[in-house]
Amino acid sequence: FFRPPVTLVSLKLEVYAQKETCSEELNVERLVSKSLQKVVLSSSIGQSVKPNSTNSTKLELIWGSSMYHIDDLPFSCNSLPDVYTQFRKSVESKSKVRSCIKIPTSLGPAPSIKDWGCIPEITVLGLEKAKVSKGLAFVGGESAAVSRVCEYFWTKNLLRTYKETRNGMLGPDYSTKFSPWLASGSLSPRFIYEEVKRFERERESNDSTYWVLFELIWRDYFRFLSIKQGNSIFHAGGPRKVEANWSQNPTLFDAWRNGQTGYPLIDANMKELLTTGFMSNRGRQIVCSFLVRDMNIDWRMGAEWFETCLLDYDPCSNYGNWTYGAGVGNDPREDRYFSIPKQAQNYDPEGEFVAYWLPQLRVLPKEKRHFPGLLYIKPVVALKFGNTKTTNNKTMGSGTRTTADENRWKGRKGNRTQ
Numbered sequence: 001f002f003r004p005p006v007t008l009v010s011l012k013l014e015v016y017a018q019k020e021t022c023s024e025e026l027n028v029e030r031l032v033s034k035s036l037q038k039v040v041l042s043s044s045i046g047q048s049v050k051p052n053s054t055n056s057t058k059l060e061l062i063w064g065s066s067m068y069h070i071d072d073l074p075f076s077c078n079s080l081p082d083v084y085t086q087f088r089k090s091v092e093s094k095s096k097v098r099s100c101i102k103i104p105t106s107l108g109p110a111p112s113i114k115d116w117g118c119i120p121e122i123t124v125l126g127l128e129k130a131k132v133s134k135g136l137a138f139v140g141g142e143s144a145a146v147s148r149v150c151e152y153f154w155t156k157n158l159l160r161t162y163k164e165t166r167n168g169m170l171g172p173d174y175s176t177k178f179s180p181w182l183a184s185g186s187l188s189p190r191f192i193y194e195e196v197k198r199f200e201r202e203r204e205s206n207d208s209t210y211w212v213l214f215e216l217i218w219r220d221y222f223r224f225l226s227i228k229q230g231n232s233i234f235h236a237g238g239p240r241k242v243e244a245n246w247s248q249n250p251t252l253f254d255a256w257r258n259g260q261t262g263y264p265l266i267d268a269n270m271k272e273l274l275t276t277g278f279m280s281n282r283g284r285q286i287v288c289s290f291l292v293r294d295m296n297i298d299w300r301m302g303a304e305w306f307e308t309c310l311l312d313y314d315p316c317s318n319y320g321n322w323t324y325g326a327g328v329g330n331d332p333r334e335d336r337y338f339s340i341p342k343q344a345q346n347y348d349p350e351g352e353f354v355a356y357w358l359p360q361l362r363v364l365p366k367e368k369r370h371f372p373g374l375l376y377i378k379p380v381v382a383l384k385f386g387n388t389k390t391t392n393n394k395t396m397g398s399g400t401r402t403t404a405d406e407n408r409w410k411g412r413k414g415n416r417t418q
């Protein structure tokens with residue numbers, strides 16, 4: 001599936017798309033380019049013209065997905081720093097974010113294409129519209145994306161407080177919710193950068209206004225890392241080739257993906273993902289840690305489930321974050337355990353989030369909602385560090401991975417995950 005952010009068939013018969021970095025996407029680029037060379041064109045008088053080197057339709061790939069342009073990095077992608085902070089400090093001091101290109105006043109007439117096809121209604125696909133009162137109703141396209149930037153920054157003034165609210169889990173406004181538009185190419189990170197800078201000039205400049213850029217630099221970092229690390233971001237051992245004895249227990253994995261683990265914080269997050277295609281960053285870190293640390297399940301199964309469900313799925317950010325979460329990413333300091341009792345206490349102290357997604361918990365007093373005991377599903381695994389609220393985030397080591405598990409996985413995901 002090819003999702004070019006901008007695809008224009010001009011009168012010169014060129015197709016423009018954004019340059020991708022990961023192997024499956026690069027393969028699609030090659031296939032599209034090859035197929036375009038075979039496109040038979042109609043001349044102005046309606047005759048078929050044989051494609052040749054001068055008249056065949058060309059695929060023009062343009063770098064456009066990151067905030068810092070790849071050509072403006074102070075190092076080549078192959079010598080990218082292995083630690084995020086080094087990358088961030090380097091680009092912040094040595095590179096400049098390019099301005100957005102001005103929108104042309106006119107693009108000329110649209111090419112005459114008889115049948116554009118149509119996008120099927122979701123009911124035709126056997127799906128139903130989810131009824132979610134506490135979330136953002138994502139609408140596709142650039143206009144909706146720009147409206148969201150305008151709403152979040154200017155109308156609601158939420159950029160001022162982003163750093164304090166960004167770890168929330170419930171509602172439309174604890175974080176920007178820009179990611180689905182960024183992933184589909186409907187929103188440029190350079191546009192967000194310009195709007196942040198304008199906000200800082202016209203309203204206020206503080207830690208929160210900076211923090212949106214800080215997060216967008218993470219996004220850039222994962223994209224550039226995918227060039228440096230190639231397919232190793234899809235491999236069990238990750239870029240560091242860590243040997244670990246992961247399980248692929250289907251019962252445990254199904255409990256996780258269907259939100260039936262017996263831990264309301266995990267189940268509520270997984271139900272949100274299944275229903276809406278979105279999950280907060282806090283939720284993603286918690287369910288990832290639970291899958292790999294408490295369940296010891298192969299992190300790639302989790303990453304692939306996210307790939308299936310997420311509206312903002314992007315191979316670089318998804319597999320990049322999963323490798324970090326599983327402790328196989330290039331920076332071992334990011335190898336963290338998220339204690340469910342502690343996360344529940346800090347980020348959902350009133351049990352509002354879990355009660356929203358798991359209505360059966362609403363009758364319980366707030367302090368019982370995260371550990372409802374016999375009133376809820378029996379936990380499918382015990383927590384590594386028990387149910388105490390005082391457990392700190394811990395760094396854990398990993399064991400040795402078996403060849404049998406590795407072979408089973410190869411069958412599912414092809415070459416990319418060898």
Ligand SMILES: Cc1cc2nc3c(=O)[nH]c(=O)nc-3n(C[C@H](O)[C@H](O)[C@H](O)COP(=O)(O)OP(=O)(O)OC[C@H]3O[C@@H](n4cnc5c(N)ncnc54)[C@H](O)[C@@H]3O)c2cc1C
Binds near residue numbers: 177212310314
């Ligand atoms: C296991 C896991 C998987 C993830 N998979 C994806 C994915 O497939 N696609 C995706 O876009 N993000 C992914 N993320 C990153 C992050 O969770 C989402 O970008 C964020 O939750 C989107 O919500 P938001 O736009 O409101 O973020 P905000 O908090 O408002 O952040 C603003 C923007 O910064 C970027 N950003 C923020 N955090 C991160 C991060 N950790 N890594 C990379 N970029 C970040 C995003 O583009 C985001 O839109 C993943 C994180 C984890 C822990």
